[in-house]
Amino acid sequence: MTSKRSRTALALTAAGALSVALLTPAAQAGTATVRPECPRSLACDWVPAAYQQTGDPADKDTYGNYDTADRPDSNAIKFIVLHDTEVDFDTTLKIFQNPLNQSSAHYVVRSSDGHVTQMVKNKDVAWQAGNWYLNTHSIGIEQEGVAAEGAKWYTPEMYRSTARLVRHLAAKYDIPLDRQHILGHDGVPPTSATGTKNMHWDPGPYWDWNRFMALLGRPTVPSAPRSSELVTISADFAKNEQAFRDCEKSVDLPLQGSSAVPLHTGPSADAPLFSDPGLHPDGSPGTNCAADWGSKISATQQAVVADRVPGWTAIWWYGQQAWFRTPAGTRVTTPTSGYIVRPKAGKDAVPVYGVAYPAKGEYPTDFVKPTVGSPLVYTIKAGQAFPGGGEAPTGYYYAPTIDASKPYDHTYFRGTQKYVTVQIGHRIAFVKTSDVDVVRAGS
Numbered sequence: 001m002t003s004k005r006s007r008t009a010l011a012l013t014a015a016g017a018l019s020v021a022l023l024t025p026a027a028q029a030g031t032a033t034v035r036p037e038c039p040r041s042l043a044c045d046w047v048p049a050a051y052q053q054t055g056d057p058a059d060k061d062t063y064g065n066y067d068t069a070d071r072p073d074s075n076a077i078k079f080i081v082l083h084d085t086e087v088d089f090d091t092t093l094k095i096f097q098n099p100l101n102q103s104s105a106h107y108v109v110r111s112s113d114g115h116v117t118q119m120v121k122n123k124d125v126a127w128q129a130g131n132w133y134l135n136t137h138s139i140g141i142e143q144e145g146v147a148a149e150g151a152k153w154y155t156p157e158m159y160r161s162t163a164r165l166v167r168h169l170a171a172k173y174d175i176p177l178d179r180q181h182i183l184g185h186d187g188v189p190p191t192s193a194t195g196t197k198n199m200h201w202d203p204g205p206y207w208d209w210n211r212f213m214a215l216l217g218r219p220t221v222p223s224a225p226r227s228s229e230l231v232t233i234s235a236d237f238a239k240n241e242q243a244f245r246d247c248e249k250s251v252d253l254p255l256q257g258s259s260a261v262p263l264h265t266g267p268s269a270d271a272p273l274f275s276d277p278g279l280h281p282d283g284s285p286g287t288n289c290a291a292d293w294g295s296k297i298s299a300t301q302q303a304v305v306a307d308r309v310p311g312w313t314a315i316w317w318y319g320q321q322a323w324f325r326t327p328a329g330t331r332v333t334t335p336t337s338g339y340i341v342r343p344k345a346g347k348d349a350v351p352v353y354g355v356a357y358p359a360k361g362e363y364p365t366d367f368v369k370p371t372v373g374s375p376l377v378y379t380i381k382a383g384q385a386f387p388g389g390g391e392a393p394t395g396y397y398y399a400p401t402i403d404a405s406k407p408y409d410h411t412y413f414r415g416t417q418k419y420v421t422v423q424i425g426h427r428i429a430f431v432k433t434s435d436v437d438v439v440r441a442g443s
Helices: 089-096 134-137 147-154 157-173 193-198 209-215
Strands: 006-013 017-024 044-046 079-084 105-110 116-118 138-143 183-184 230-233 260-262 297-300 302-309 312-317 319-324 333-335 337-344 349-355 373-383 386-392 396-397 411-414 419-423 426-434 436-441
Touching: 006 302, 079 157, 089 105, 116 183, 134 138, 138 157, 157 209, 157 302, 260 319, 302 386, 337 373, 373 426
Parallel strands: 044 116, 079 138, 079 183, 105 138
Antiparallel strands: 006 017, 017 411, 105 116, 230 302, 230 333, 260 297, 302 312, 312 319, 337 386, 337 436, 349 373, 349 426, 386 419, 396 411, 419 426
């Protein structure tokens, strides 16, 4: 959809070249006449999320539920994030229509029949991922369901509708159909090390990623020799029965099919579960909590093999080795060709980031609030490798008020430092291209 809006391109120089898109958001989603941005094969309707002030009229930085932008002209759209709602469909729409909730998504998919409602224009930035960088570079899709209640919410109609929508969006915005770009909310990284524990884990271990990626036309099939160091997790959803725990409610969840494969610290079922250092900074063992994403890998996620022994495989995971069962005669992993990321020669450890922001010196000298990335708790050490290599857009979208009333308001600052995406663990992350080599694996 093309909207009438004013855009001014501004080139600035501050410790190097910087390209800035200065926006004046004249068009705001909110009329009932908006045509939903959906494929023709999918019936969608339009119910606008709230976009209005919520506090003192003079305090224009208090508002909800999204930010206007000029995507993809201002900032590229490179990721799609899948959520579950944790409430029913009608309640979700009401939440996004109330600006006091300060949350939204571009689309909501109903469980019973796969009906799709669009609530935020794709040009605008929904408040959905819990990571501002990902918000500004992604489209969010909420799916009616409750993660801890198993697969009952995730109906064939929902899978089909979401897949049609994702295929359409991926083609329109040139988004790769892989798991470093088609993310669950549980695949979104924190923006800083201190924010790790606040990240979400939906749509959870009962979303059938094998089924979904097959509907996208990307089924997991062998594409490399059996000895490939790059593999794709391909555990069969129905046969991969797991018993997790809803630790938020202290309830053991029933044994059931799952996309999640538990990870251990050694090649034994008695070895402790893997401990994500971001979730367990005290070094305590990982848990079987459904929300403990560090102790499990998901079907269709890729990993680099670190070691193999009969019945077990080790992968590089959050900068360490993690082991999972690969019994003879089963296809828990599939050899895969693709790209992997390794530290450049001479580097002992490479820092990992949850954002790809410009450096401080790349902002205009009169900009009072430059926002830069800080390393997460994870590093990629010499001798390790992780899937990835796709270039991530470098930039920061500054939008503090509802009507662009502050200097540089609704401005996208483009940086010159290049980053690539890596599957560091259950969540993606970003590393500087100057720190790593991107090489082909599995050929």
